[in-house]
Amino acid sequence: DSGVTQTPKHLITATGQRVTLRCSPRSGDLSVYWYQQSLDQGLQFLIQYYNGEERAKGNILERFSAQQFPDLHSELNLSSLELGDSALYFCASSVLGQGALNEQFFGPGTRLTVL
Amino acid sequence: AQSVTQLGSHVSVSEGALVLLRCNYSSSVPPYLFWYVQYPNQGLQLLLKYTSAATLVKGINGFEAEFKKSETSFHLTKPSAHMSDAAEYFCAVSDRAASGNTPLVFGKGTRLSVIA
Numbered sequence: 001d002s003g004v005t006q007t008p009k010h011l012i013t014a015t016g017q018r019v020t021l022r023c024s025p026r027s028g029d030l031s032v033y034w035y036q037q038s039l040d041q042g043l044q045f046l047i048q049y050y051n052g053e054e055r056a057k058g059n060i061l062e063r064f065s066a067q068q069f070p071d072l073h074s075e076l077n078l079s080s081l082e083l084g085d086s087a088l089y090f091c092a093s094s095v096l097g098q099g100a101l102n103e104q105f106f107g108p109g110t111r112l113t114v115l
Numbered sequence: 116a117q118s119v120t121q122l123g124s125h126v127s128v129s130e131g132a133l134v135l136l137r138c139n140y141s142s143s144v145p146p147y148l149f150w151y152v153q154y155p156n157q158g159l160q161l162l163l164k165y166t167s168a169a170t171l172v173k174g175i176n177g178f179e180a181e182f183k184k185s186e187t188s189f190h191l192t193k194p195s196a197h198m199s200d201a202a203e204y205f206c207a208v209s210d211r212a213a214s215g216n217t218p219l220v221f222g223k224g225t226r227l228s229v230i231a
Contacts, residue, residue, distance in 0.1 A: 002158065002160070004158075033218055033219075035219075035221075042221060042222075042223045042224065043205060043221040043224070044221075045218040045219065045220070048217075048218055056217065056218055058218060090158060090159065092159075092219075103149075103161060103164060104161075104219060105161070106151075106158040106159040106160070107158055108157060108158040109157075109158050
């Protein structure tokens with residue numbers, strides 16, 4: 001158990017819909033990252049938040065957005081869903097420490113299926 | 116931009132045989148390097164990490180990896196494969212030059228099968 005929790009574990013929805021994925025980082029971790037894992041694209045970084053502020057952006061679609069709340073949990077919002085958005089979405093967290101060892105701890109993921 | 120190449124999308128070994136999973140990175144400055152393992156229907160678990168303290172890094176479950184700057188490689192090895200090692204293995208890098216934590220760039224993964 002990494003200490004990172006994600007809900008829900010599975011999500012099945014239809015094209016055009018909007019969903020929200022939730023992530024709670026490990027206690028004390030200030031950085032939250034979202035990654036998408038799909039068969040054709042592999043593991044891709046989407047977005048990073050640090051202490052409530054957006055820190056880095058990767059290959060995140062405009063239909064997707066995220067935020068980190070004062071209690072440090074994060075939500076990833078996916079809208080106007082398409083079949084190709086079906087994937088496993090991981091959240092990871094890390095603490096911004098001295099030397100920036102950048103060890104990231106991953107949650108179990110949310111499997112999104114768009115029908 | 117950083118990139119990671121994992122040679123071989125699928126590696127099959129016999130139980131008790133040597134495991135060798137290859138990873139090469141592209142970066143002008145040696146990055147931080149990581150190996151993660153993903154068991155079926157689970158998240159990613161850190162096996163080991165290279166941060167410059169030593170070029171031979173020992174991780175969990177008997178795995179180790181050697182950083183070779185001249186070859187820009189960080190191959191993962193285990194002397195004797197066990198059935199429980201069957202999983203997907205990912206090599207990842209992060210930018211050492213930037214301050215603070217940075218996102219990981221992953222390779223495409225290598226699926227390890229262990230044959231009894």
